[in-house]
Amino acid sequence: MYLLKTKAAFDSAHFLSGYNGKCSNIHGHRWTVEACVCSEKLIDKGEKRGMIIDFGDLKRELRALADSFDHALIIEKNSLKPKTMEALRDENFRVIEFSFRPTAENLARYFYVALREKGLPVRSVTVYETPDNCAVYEEEPCLR
């Protein structure tokens, strides 16, 4: 099986609502997202011969997703008081709300699903919160 990986990064703030410790406070990460695509065979003709997918095509899709979270405050829906949300919006701060807690695990799944929806043969997505800490989300083995 062939595997191809690429990374993209974004800088954002988050906090873990209900967490007993420092991560309940707003803090930032340079999140790094690594997507791994897989294939049993390679493209056998044309410009992309010998590839699973062109790095450029994979990078473009991953970067577009990563850029959509750059310089934002990522929060779990209903984890801030309505008046706090109102104040943030009044200041034109960029707030992205998720239905899930913004952990590395949940973000890895989010990116996995989003890339699959774009038709990419994703095998796994790894999200790094720090250079040493990451979460991996993967489903069934290679689809093609």
Ligand SMILES: Nc1nc2c(c(=O)[nH]1)N=C([C@H](O)[C@H](O)COP(=O)(O)OP(=O)(O)OP(=O)(O)O)CN2
């Ligand atoms: N399984 C998970 N555990 C934690 C997550 C997560 O996404 N999944 N997230 C956090 C916090 O977001 C936190 O920012 C990271 O925690 P921590 O490693 O403790 O923080 P530091 O990298 O700053 O570690 P130091 O050793 O204090 O430098 C918590 N847990």
Ligand SMILES: [Zn+2]
């Ligand atoms: Zn964090």
